[in-house]
Structure formats: C-alpha cells, structure tokens
Amino acid sequence: MLIATAQFAPVAGDVEANVRTIAGLVREAGAAGARLVVFAELSLTGYEPALIREDPSLVLTEDDPRLEPVRAACRAAGTAAVVNGPVRGGGPLPGLATLVIGPDGAPLARYDKRHLYHGAEQETFTAGTADGRFTLDGLRFALATCYDNRFPEPAERAAADGCAVYLASSMLEAENDSFETVYPVRARDFGLYVALGNALGRCEIGEGGGRAGIWGPDGGRLADAGPGKPGFVLAEVG
DSSP states (O other), rough: OOOEEEEEEOOOOOOOOHHHHHHHHHHHHHHHOSSSSEOTTTTOOOOOOOHHOOOOGGGGGGGOOOOOOOHHHHHHOOOEEEEEEEEESSSSSOOOEEEOTTSSEEEEEEESSOOOHHHHHHHHOBBBOOEEEEEEEEEEEEEEEEGGGGGHHHHHHHHHHTTEEEEEEOOOOOTTTTHHHHHHHHHHHTEEEEEEEOOOEEETTTEEEEEOEEETTSOEEEOOOSSSEEEEEEEOOO
C-alpha cells in the first residue's frame, strides 16, 4: 500500500482554513496514488492548547460538519485521512483525538492521546485509556500521538496485536531528538513501518520542524519531506 505523510503550517484557531488545507492535500496525495494520508498533532486547530481552553468553539465532535470537506476529499480521492484535534468525548475535557476518516468518508477509528505532555495539555485535554487500531485493505494500523511515542509500550503492543504500520501524528520542533532517537528506534525494535505527520510554522511551543516521513521496519528512512516546504511524501508499506 502506498501511504503519504503530510506537513503544513496550521492557522491558529481557524478550523475551516485548516480543513481546506487538509482536504487539498488529501486530494493531491490521492491523485499520486496514496491510499492514506497522515497529518500532524492538532492539525485541525494548530498546536494551541491555551487558545483551545479559551475558545470552546474550537472543540469538534466526531461527526462535526466542519469536517465535511475532508470527508468529501476522501470520497473523491479514495483515500483515508488521519487528522487530529480537540474532540468532545466522555471526559470533562475534550480528547486530544486522532480521527481516521475512511476512503468512503465514513469514520474508521478514533484514538485519544494517552500520554499528555506537560501542564498545558493536561489542563486542556482528557487523557485516553485505550489503544487505537483500524484495518484498511487488509493491513492493520496502530495510532499514537507525539509524546506517546517516547514510551516503547504503545509500539510494543501494536506489534503484538498484529499491526504492520504505526501512525504517529506529532508536533516536533526542528531540534527535537525524536527524529533520530524515537521514531526509527520504534520501527527497528518492533518491526513496524512508522509514519510521522508533523507541522510547520509557529505555534504555542515553538516552530514546527517538518520532516514528515516514513521509516521502514529496519529503522531506515523511506521518505522525508524536509524541514521547510508544505506538502507530503510517499512510501510503500506492508
């Protein structure tokens, strides 16, 4: 299966603008043959926990009508989209949630980040309690979000559960050591394809470092979008 990992600079607090960008990238990646596209952590709102706390309108629902352009792009391209944002759930605060929209525009999975990073996330979101899984074209996928990946257990459980591809929506600055010490290590240690969607541009914690891409099960880079340009890269997985 050919998949894509994407990067762009989200507009802080502008769900509609970010949805338009995501939908456009889904259509472009689908035209290039991608069956699935992975986007960054909080790609729907920008990584802006303080803004999310201040503005309840930024919290989405799983069937939120603002996501319809992404659903339509998935249907048109025959491509799944893995998007992330604040999504209402069962807790007192929204989940920092990954929503997987299938190639038919229907929901495939939801995953709420289990390891919330520092006080800002802990004040803004409810931590998840379950692992995220879905199957597409017979291939089993696992979901994880940014700081989750600092812990080996999510990838270990994914491998034990028969997953082949580990999708990591993240917000990493250029100087973050995860590009060398986390993502390739998870791939190599557990025999997984690891796909990183990352952000560009300024946000609450700094400057998104880009370099969205994919590592093979031996830990080697299969695709790297580089540090500066919006877009996506492609690689075969499975």
